[in-house]
Amino acid sequence: MSAATIPIVDLAPALRGSRAERMRVAHEIDAACTDIGFLTIRGHGVPPALIDTLRGHASTFFNLPLEEKRQAEPEKVTVPRGYRALGFDSLSRGNAGNAPGDLKEYYHFGRENWPSTPYYTSEAGQRFFIPNRWPQRPVGFAEAAAAYYAAMERLTGQMMSLAALALGLDEDFFEDKIDRHITAMRLNFYPAQQEAPQSGQMRAGPHTDYGLLTILNGENRPGGLEVQTRGGDWLGVETDPDTFVVNIGDLLMRWTNDRWVSNVHRVVNPPAGSGPAAQRISLAFFHHPNYDALVECIAPPGEAKYPPVLSGEYRDQQYRRTRV
Structure with missing residues (x-):
């Protein structure tokens, strides 16, 4: 496989069922994750209308007046929910960079409901299961977000089963580590640059992402996503409306002992003078394990490159590092 391409993997044969088909798709995933840590998936079963509906609500919200959008900011700056204005954080600082604030706005949310059991309601649980904050406009925003989130939950569950097969593990290896996951979503808005x-x-x-998998639905417009190849070159990543870009996060790289790569990527600025055509929205689902999941390298004794780490503690640490 050439590192100069983003592999395309069709999930449909694996989702239809036979173990032989799942193993074939798993091998394709393994090759992509070993080589560059990025792949494009199709045949994923997520209805296009679900994607279009959330994208439409996001576009309406981000094009509201700034004063109205800021009413959806969380009361505390440390709470990862609600609206964040341009330049709030700098993702490169999570990887020891020191760039100014990123030129994006975003809306941050998690699951809408959870059981009233100690895992979710304890002091530890309340750090991760936080009520969402929604604006008055557009009507239906919260419902569209919840429906999309549920579809991504199903898709990431299927992807993690295939990941386990790809790594030579039992197909259900990750199930008890993601069944109470702390995944957050960000709707990213990159305005035209004045x-x-x-x-x-x-x-x-x-930057790299922090968790297991990121599943992204983007737009092919000026100033898009780029991934750094193992050779150090930057490669543009294209998406179609009915496909998703998937990349490996830090915790899954640690779990595989660097067999799979959590690759550096960025979103570049559009060419000067691009105007309104460069406005861009991406829907990003950052799949993260249960907060108490212990991430230990799948490696023979004495060969682990990383010490064990708790999922929730790792995410909190990375969040703190990106704040401007």
């Missing part, structure tokens, strides 16, 4: 960026400032600076 002024020249500061030195080193991008729509999203070079």
Whole structure:
């Protein structure tokens, strides 16, 4: 496989059922995750209307006046819910960079409901299971987000079963580690740029993601997603409306002892003068294990490159590092 391409994997044969088909697709996933850590998936079974509905609500919200959008900001700056204005964080700082704030706005939310049991309601649980904050407009935003989130939950469950097969593990290896996951979503909005960026400032600076898998639905517009190949080159990542881009996060790389790569990626600025055509929205589902899941390398004794780490503690640490 060439590192100069993003592999396309059709999930439909695996989702139809036979173990032989699942193993064949799992091998394709393994090759992509070993080589570049990114792949495009089709045949995923997520209805296009579900994607279009959330994208439409996001577009309506982000094009509201700034004063109205800011009414959906959380009361505490540390709470990862609700609206964040341009430049709130710098993703490159999560990887020891020092760039100015990223040139994006975003809306941050998690699951809408959860059981009233100690895992969710305890002091530890309340750090991750946080009520969502929704604006008055557009009507139906919360419902569209919840429906999309549920579809991504199903898809990531299927992907993690295939990941287990790809790694030579029991197909259900990850099930008890993700059955109470702490996944958050971000709806990212990259507005047209009226002024020249500061030195080193991008729509999203070079960074890796923190969890297991990121599933992204983006747009092919000026100023898009790029991934760094193992050779150090930057490769543009294209998406169609009915496909998703999937990339490996830090915790899954640690779990595989670097067999799979959590690759550096960024969102570049559009060419100067691009105007409104460069406005861009991406829907990002950051799949993260249960907060108490212990991530230990799948490696023979003495060969682990990373010490064990708790999922929730790792995410909190990375969030703190990105704040401007």
